[in-house]
Amino acid sequence: MTAVHLQGEVWMGSAPLIRNLSLHFPAGRWSCLLGPSGVGKSTVARLIAGLPGPYRMNGVVAAEDSLPLHGRVAMLAQLAQLLPWADLVQNVTIGARLRGARPDVARALALLENVGLAGVERRRPDALSGGQRQRVALARVLIEDCPVVVLDEPFSALDTVTRLAMQDLAARLLRGRTVILITHDPLEAIRLSDVAWLLDPDGTEALTLPAAPTPRDFSAPETLAAQARLLALLHARTLSPDPKDLCDAPH
Numbered sequence: 001m002t003a004v005h006l007q008g009e010v011w012m013g014s015a016p017l018i019r020n021l022s023l024h025f026p027a028g029r030w031s032c033l034l035g036p037s038g039v040g041k042s043t044v045a046r047l048i049a050g051l052p053g054p055y056r057m058n059g060v061v062a063a064e065d066s067l068p069l070h071g072r073v074a075m076l077a078q079l080a081q082l083l084p085w086a087d088l089v090q091n092v093t094i095g096a097r098l099r100g101a102r103p104d105v106a107r108a109l110a111l112l113e114n115v116g117l118a119g120v121e122r123r124r125p126d127a128l129s130g131g132q133r134q135r136v137a138l139a140r141v142l143i144e145d146c147p148v149v150v151l152d153e154p155f156s157a158l159d160t161v162t163r164l165a166m167q168d169l170a171a172r173l174l175r176g177r178t179v180i181l182i183t184h185d186p187l188e189a190i191r192l193s194d195v196a197w198l199l200d201p202d203g204t205e206a207l208t209l210p211a212a213p214t215p216r217d218f219s220a221p222e223t224l225a226a227q228a229r230l231l232a233l234l235h236a237r238t239l240s241p242d243p244k245d246l247c248d249a250p251h
């Protein structure tokens with residue numbers, strides 16, 4: 001299992017994006033990253049996945065076992081696209097095919113079955129619902145079998161009920177991995193996270209979560225109360241980005 005930590009400051013081109021970044025994602029647990037649009041969440045995701053971009057980290061992005069992160073991170077990108085001309089098996093095995101490796105079709109079929117898509121493996125994405133497409137994207141992450149998984153707003157396009165089902169599915173299939181979930185949805189964060197971080201341009205803040213094990217019951221009073229508290233905090237931050245102004249925010 002692999003814990004991940006980031007420490008330092010992130011620059012976007014010649015401008016600072018996040019100062020005093022200090023994030024710890026514990027091994028084998030789900031961590032959630034929240035924050036206003038444009039604050040840099042996807043940039044943090046790309047830094048962890050080692051993807052290139054116009055940003056620069058002045059500091060550390062590392063696994064705590066001191067082994068390189070490279071090759072150990074699978075990412076479900078924000079607005080993950082499936083290849084429209086390829087069937088589901090070809091979509092799930094795209095990573096191997098891009099690397100010039102032999103696609104493991106048997107494993108792709110097993111994973112598609114795991115995500116509830118047995119029987120439609122040879123369809124193309126345009127013959128699927130939005131929720132089914134997200135399940136294909138999840139299978140594409142799972143086939144990489146990486147200890148660290150970054151999910152950047154994986155279920156944001158789905159209706160509330162489908163989203164709850166996808167949260168349960170992802171929690172089951174990714175159990176034991178170090179998962180970093182980026183979301184704007186307070187209920188999703190509260191249901192799935194062992195650890196939650198709020199990102200703002202001046203740094204990071206750890207949030208308090210209910211004690212119940214994940215995935216938390218969406219109708220439990222503790223879940224709903226935590227959701228309301230988090231929503232109030234996000235609302236206050238959006239209206240008033242200066243943390244000093246938060247003293248009177250509802251708790």
Ligand SMILES: Nc1ncnc2c1ncn2[C@@H]1O[C@H](COP(=O)(O)OP(=O)(O)OP(=O)(O)O)[C@@H](O)[C@H]1O
Pocket residue numbers: 012017035036037038039040041042043044053054078
């Ligand atoms: N390729 C790019 N070139 C220049 N600026 C960029 C680029 N990608 C992102 N940015 C800027 O960097 C900042 C952080 O972007 P990022 O995508 O990380 O935000 P985010 O927190 O994921 O937002 P959202 O919640 O809307 O997805 C934004 O101000 C964005 O405009």
Ligand SMILES: [Mg+2]
Pocket residue numbers: 041042043078152
């Ligand atoms: Mg983003």
